Amino acid sequence: MTTLHVLVDQVVAPVPGGIGRYAEELTRHLIATAPEGCDVAAVVSAVGSEDLRRLETLFPGLSELQRLPLPRRELSFAWQGGIVGSVAKEMVHAPSVLAPLVKHDRSRDPGRQTVVTVHDTVPWTHPETLTPRGVHFHRAMVKRAWKHADAVVVPTHAVAAALNEIHRFDDRLRVIGGAPSGRLRIPVDADLRAERLGLPERYVLAVGTLEPRKGLVHLIEAMAHPDAPSDVPLVIAGPDGWGDVDVYGCAERAGLARDRVKVLGRVDDADLAVAYDRATVFVFPSLAEGFGLPVIEAMSFGTPVIHSDDAAVSEVASDAGVTVARNPLESYPERLAQAVFQVVNDPLLAGQLAVAGPDRARMFDWNDSAMETWQLHADL
Known part of the structure; x- marks a missing residue:
């Protein structure tokens, strides 16, 4: 069985925002569309039991819900510094820039992949609209992605063009957009x-x-x-x-x-x-x-x-x-x-x-x- 490990930390972040919604919908549909012989495991930082239960409810059909030892903030610092642990040895899909990015040789170990999602280039084009810490983190993680990611998903061709001006990802870029949530339906009441x-x-x-x-x-x-x-x-x-x-x-x-x-x-x-x-x-x-x-x-x-x-x-x-x-x-x-x-x-x-x-x-x-x-x- 081939397992895709999806990082779902943003789903239970204090302010999930658009990326949290993206991560939630993508994970749910990855489970639903898994090819024969493939399944999906979710990976999350050291969140509490309430958040774990919420993730289990949101994503029925997961093969595993893996809780990492570090809380979100500490995990971000560790991964930014290249201290990633064993999760980096798997097939990993990150719906954001938070990803376990280290040097690896995919030709020798094709099951070891890391794909990162870069949702925008705001840290470069409009840094004044973000927190200084957020700008630094995003820039650092995109640089790590440029060095170590096997592929980078972007939501639009506009982001692809802008990102390629910052770091030449070229054929490692793949445009995959989002969509309205199937749960956005007019209720009976x-x-x-x-x-x-x-x-x-x-x-x-x-x-x-x-x-x-x-x-x-x-x-x-x-x-x-x-x-x-x-x-x-x-x-x-x-x-x-x-x-x-x-x-x-x-x-x-x-x-x-x-x-x-x-x-x-x-x-x-x-x-x-x-x-x-x-x-x-x-x-x-x-x-x-x-x-x-x-x-x-x-x-x-x-x-x-x-x-x-x-x-x-x-x-x-x-x-x-x-x-x-x-x-x-x-x-x-x-x-x-x-x-x-x-x-x-x-x-x-x-x-x-x-x-x-x-x-x-x-x-x-x-x-x-x-x-x-x-x-x-x-x-x-």
């Missing part, structure tokens, strides 16, 4: 959930971790701009991140009345599905991304989408959304406001986007991503 969440009849929705890179401050300023529709509030869903993004404080400074902005915080998949489905328009103002999963999620519900002109996001959205230029940055809120006004007040445009979005979203499927991942390891 949608009306009750919408009432409990306090969703207005019409609203602009934004989804993402509350951190500087996501561009939420620009969207808040946009909603306060005279060109924005004054009768449609802003609803923001997503967990707190770093950088002290105070939504209500930003709204107050921008002159946006408190009753025109609502923060849902972290929500479960059923609540998120309701929020997507009932939104008048979804706005993704992110300054830098590697994929932009919420764009495809919103499109899958037929919700009109407005997004930034980040190269990766534009690649994913194709022509199924309204693109807004980020630069010059000082007038970005004004352009966002105008785009929101246009979509909210143009039923023909909104209807066209509602048709184009689901068509585009259907191009992304987790089964396809998982099978491409299995094929990558087979090719190695």
